[in-house]
Structures are given as C-alpha cells and as structure tokens.
Amino acid sequence: MIPNQTPTTFIMLTIGALTFIFIMFLPALLELKKPKDAGPRLIMKDVPIMRSKMREAILITNMEEEQKSDQTLIRKIADVIAVLPNLEV
Amino acid sequence: MIAYLIRHYIFTLIVLKNAQKQKTTALLENSQYQPTVSILIPARNEERVIGRLLQRMTELTYPKEKLQIIVIDDASTDETREIAEQYSKTHSCIEIIHRSEKEGGHGKASALNAGSKHANSEIIFCFDADYHPQGDILEKLTEVFANPKVGVVQGRITVLNEPQNIVTRLVALERIGGYRIDQQAREDLGLIPQFGGTVGGIRRSLLERLGGWDESILAEDTELTFRVYLAGFRVGYIYDAECYEEAVESWRAYWKQRYRWAKGHMQCAFKHSLRVLKSKNLRLREKIDGLLLLNVYFMPVLVLCSWIIGIPLFFLKSSQLLSILWASIPISLYSFVGNFAPFFEVGIGAYLDGRNRAQWLIPLLIFTFLYNILICTKALADLTISKILRRNTNHWTKTVHSGNGNSYIIN
Numbered sequence: 084m085i086p087n088q089t090p091t092t093f094i095m096l097t098i099g100a101l102t103f104i105f106i107m108f109l110p111a112l113l114e115l116k117k118p119k120d121a122g123p124r125l126i127m128k129d130v131p132i133m134r135s136k137m138r139e140a141i142l143i144t145n146m147e148e149e150q151k152s153d154q155t156l157i158r159k160i161a162d163v164i165a166v167l168p169n170l171e172v
Numbered sequence: 173m174i175a176y177l178i179r180h181y182i183f184t185l186i187v188l189k190n191a192q193k194q195k196t197t198a199l200l201e202n203s204q205y206q207p208t209v210s211i212l213i214p215a216r217n218e219e220r221v222i223g224r225l226l227q228r229m230t231e232l233t234y235p236k237e238k239l240q241i242i243v244i245d246d247a248s249t250d251e252t253r254e255i256a257e258q259y260s261k262t263h264s265c266i267e268i269i270h271r272s273e274k275e276g277g278h279g280k281a282s283a284l285n286a287g288s289k290h291a292n293s294e295i296i297f298c299f300d301a302d303y304h305p306q307g308d309i310l311e312k313l314t315e316v317f318a319n320p321k322v323g324v325v326q327g328r329i330t331v332l333n334e335p336q337n338i339v340t341r342l343v344a345l346e347r348i349g350g351y352r353i354d355q356q357a358r359e360d361l362g363l364i365p366q367f368g369g370t371v372g373g374i375r376r377s378l379l380e381r382l383g384g385w386d387e388s389i390l391a392e393d394t395e396l397t398f399r400v401y402l403a404g405f406r407v408g409y410i411y412d413a414e415c416y417e418e419a420v421e422s423w424r425a426y427w428k429q430r431y432r433w434a435k436g437h438m439q440c441a442f443k444h445s446l447r448v449l450k451s452k453n454l455r456l457r458e459k460i461d462g463l464l465l466l467n468v469y470f471m472p473v474l475v476l477c478s479w480i481i482g483i484p485l486f487f488l489k490s491s492q493l494l495s496i497l498w499a500s501i502p503i504s505l506y507s508f509v510g511n512f513a514p515f516f517e518v519g520i521g522a523y524l525d526g527r528n529r530a531q532w533l534i535p536l537l538i539f540t541f542l543y544n545i546l547i548c549t550k551a552l553a554d555l556t557i558s559k560i561l562r563r564n565t566n567h568w569t570k571t572v573h574s575g576n577g578n579s580y581i582i583n
Contacts, residue, residue, distance in 0.1 A: 110532040115338060120529035122344060123334040123580065126414035129231075129307050131582040132332070 176471055179464055183357035184520045190360050191524055205318040208238045209310055210291035211299060214283035216246035216276065218301035219255060220575025221418065225301055226259040226266065234310035241266045244287040247276025279568035280369065281385035281392035288384060297373035302418040302573040304332060304581065305371065312413035313373060323405025324397070326355065326365055326372040327413035332577040339426055341533055342540050343419040345518050352521035355409045363461035364401060365409035369393025378405060389443070390566055391436025398444040398462065404453040418577035427547060428569045434469040434551035441466040472548040
C-alpha cells in the first residue's frame with residue numbers, strides 16, 4: 084500500500100498518527116482537567132440546579148454552614164454540661 | 173452502515189434547519205386538553221431517589237383531581253416501601269402497590285403491567301424512580317393526545333448528575349444526540365419517534381387493546397413503540413417537555429444498562445422487522461426508519477466484523493480480488509461518524525442547547541463506541557446461544573441509583 088516503505092516512513096507515519104490523536108483529544112483532556120462547561124442543562128424555572136461552575140462554591144458554603152451549626156450545637160451542649168452539678172466526689 | 177451514516181446527517185441537518193421554527197410552534201400551540209392521568213412509578217430498592225420523585229410529583233401543576241400516582245413497590249428490600257407510604261398518607265393521589273418476593277423482581281415490564289391494572293385514567297404515564305420532571309411536564313405531554321392518531325407521547329430526558337465524572341458527562345452527550353437530534357428529527361420528518369419507557373405516556377384504551385407491556389422482551393419500550401405503530405397509531409415527541417435523570421456513574425453500570433438495551437433491541441428486531449416490512453399501516457419512510465431503528469444495535473457488530481476481515485487483508489498484500497475488500501476498512505472507519513451518531517449529531521445537539529464547551533468532550537465518545545462494540549457483540553452472542561439452546565436468559569439487571577443526583581438540586 085505504501086510505496087518505498089522504509090523505517091523512516093514508518094517512524095514518520097507513527098509520529099504523525101500519534102500527533103493527530105493527541106491533537107484530537109487535547110480539547111477533551113483540557114475540559115476534563117479544568118471543566119468550564121456549565122452543565123447540566125437547566126430545564127426548570129421553579130427548581131434551581133447546581134451547575135458545575137457554581138457547584139464547588141456552593142458546596143464550600145454548605146460545608147461552612149454545617150460547621151457553624153455544629154459549633155452552635157457544641158456550644159449548647161457545653162452550656163448544659165456547665166449547669167449540671169459536679170458529680171465528682 | 174452507509175444508510176445509518178446518511179440517516180444521521182439528514183436528521184442533524186433537519187433539526188438544525190427547524191431549530192427556529194420549533195420555538196414558534198411550541199408557543200403557538202396552547203390547547204386546554206387535560207385528560208385524567210395515571211402515573212406509574214416502578215420502584216425496586218430505590219430508597220435513595222424515590223422520595224425526591226414523590227416530592228416532585230406533589231409539586232406538579234397538573235390538576236390534582238385528574239391525577240393518580242401509582243408507586244409499584246417491586247418487592248423492595250430497603251426503605252422504598254416506607255418512604256412511599258409516608259407520601260401516600262399525606263397525599264390522597266398517591267397509591268402504593270406492593271409486590272411480594274415471588275411476584276416482583278421480574279423486570280420493569282412486569283411491574284408496569286401490575287401497576288396498569290390499578291390505573292383508572294385516560295392516559296397512563298411512566299416515570300422511573302430516579303427522575304425529576306418539570307413542574308408543568310404533564311400539561312406539555314398531554315396536549316398531543318388531542319390528536320386521536322397519537323397513541324403515545326415521549327418527552328426529553330436530560331442528565332442531572334452530568335458533572336459527576338467522565339461517564340456521566342459522556343452519557344449526557346449521548347442523550348443530547350438521542351433526544352435533541354434523533355427524536356426531534358423523527359418527529360419533524362414524520363418517522364418513528366421512540367417511546368423510551370419513561371417520561372412518556374400511552375392511552376389506556378390502546379394499552380389494553382395491545383395487551384400491556386411484553387414481559388418477554390428486555391426493551392419493552394421499543395417493543396411497545398412498534399406495536400403502537402403497527403396498530404395504526406403514532407408516537408408524538410415533545411422536545412421541551414423535559415425531565416432530569418440520574419445517569420449511570422461507572423463503566424460497569426454502563427455495560428449492564430447498555431447490554432440490556434442492546435439485547436432487548438435485538439429481540440425486538442427479530443420480532444418486528446418482518447411485520448414492519450409487511451405492515452399496511454406504515455408508510456415507506458416509516459418502514460425504512462423502523463428497520464434502521466430496530467437493527468441499530470447490530471451495526472457495532474458489523475463494524476467489528478469488517479475490522480476483523482479488513483485488517484489482515486491490509487497487511488497480507490493479497491491478490492487483486494481481495495484488495496477490493498480493503499474497502500471495508502475505510503467504510504468501517506467512515507461508519508464511525510454515522511453509527512451511534514456521536515460526533516456530528518452530538519456536536520450540533522450541544523450547539524443547539526448552547527453547550528459549546530461540552531462539545532470539547534466529543535472525541536471521547538469514540539471510547540463509548542468501542543465499548544458498545546463489545547457490549548453489542550456480547551449481547552448478540554448471548555442471544556444467539558439462547559436461541560439455539562432455547563433457553564430464556566432474560567435476566568433483568570436493574571440499574572442501581574446512588575441518589576448522587578440529589579446534591580445537584582438546591583432546596
């Protein structure tokens with residue numbers, strides 16, 4: 084199929100094929116590494132959906148809120164314990 | 173293979189051409205046809221998602237007096253039953269059917285048949301337990317039943333947990349190709365839009381006439397689609413009646429789901445191909461589209477065969493006669509572009525959805541295509557063996573839903 088097949092031709096073809104494959108997948112790799120797509124598609128007006136760009140920020144906010152509520156709970160428990168009589172003899 | 177390639181390009185170009193017109197049509201049609209509706213929700217061990225769907229069902233804007241929601245607890249061993257019962261106590265439109273260990277676990281078709289016996293409305297809808305529909309989805313879907321020729325309606329499915337990982341992102345792209353382009357083009361061209369077994373409905377009278385869902389076929393939705401067409405009715409596709417689904421999250425789950433689809437589709441092809449050809453209720457273009465749709469899962473197997481034949485011939489420096497067969501290589505490679513429509517079709521679908529960045533992932537669909545080659549080959553091999561041995565190997569492998577989609581809905 085390939086006229087005058089030599090090792091150089093073979094190497095050039097292999098490099099060409101690999102370069103082509105790399106270029107073909109490069110955008111996909113970039114998008115996977117650092118997603119900028121805003122999916123999933125918004126289909127509803129009444130229910131907000133967390134999209135990927137906002138997702139991380141919202142998750143952090145939620146975690147902070149959870150931590151705050153945990154701290155409040157710990158403080159309440161500590162207050163209750165402080166009121167209790169000392170059981171140590 | 174070339175037929176599929178041409179079909180995908182025609183479909184894509186038609187949808188692209190009609191994109192602007194669709195918006196206008198959807199706004200103009202505003203009928204007030206609101207029949208009574210029964211919604212069937214088959215659920216087997218769906219404790220992680222059933223609450224989300226039932227909550228959403230209570231928020232639907234469709235008149236509650238016309239609504240009957242039937243949860244079919246298909247012998248669940250988790251908390252599905254308890255969660256559904258809680259909703260049933262507080263909402264009179266929600267009913268629960270419990271199936272015993274002996275009755276349940278025989279697949280979705282079996283559960284739907286059990287549920288449909290309790291349905292008393294004009295239209296029966298089906299929703300999978302992991303779904304999350306638009307609030308006004310029933311208004312959009314029921315409208316088309318004003319046309320007596322429409323027997324079934326199908327809405328659009330969108331992936332909710334898309335950003336989760338590479339599998340969900342690729343499944344989302346496949347869904348865009350399937351629902352934004354394939355189904356829409358079939359609707360526009362008057363071909364055969366497919367009933368997907370969920371986010372869709374059927375006239376109860378028609379379902380009873382057809383004898384319910386076929387429990388011997390793994391793709392009960394495709395099978396029903398063809399019986400509906402053979403009976404002289406059609407399926408309407410409403411692209412803006414949308415519903416979220418929780419996509420499979422791992423390659424293993426992807427395999428199980430697609431294997432079931434492939435095997436079920438092949439069963440349908442064996443059952444209906446000749447009937448479609450002979451039918452007097454179908455026009456020529458519907459017959460062509462019907463045959464292409466029925467046989468689509470054989471294509472990856474054909475591609476594999478052409479590689480197996482073509483690649484050795486390429487390296488063997490064979491005779492002039494054999495060299496003609498070299499053509500199988502470019503044909504099979506070319507068919508990449510057509511089969512499963514991953515590239516051009518998905519690209520245009522993503523563009524129409526305004527998802528330009530998602531298009532960057534399209535080259536990765538080549539891996540799902542290669543994976544589908546293995547899946548379809550295994551499905552065909554298993555089906556052939558079961559036919560030869562006359563054994564029923566229809567084991568329904570349920571897709572497990574993790575409930576991770578819940579984290580994408582902001583309460």
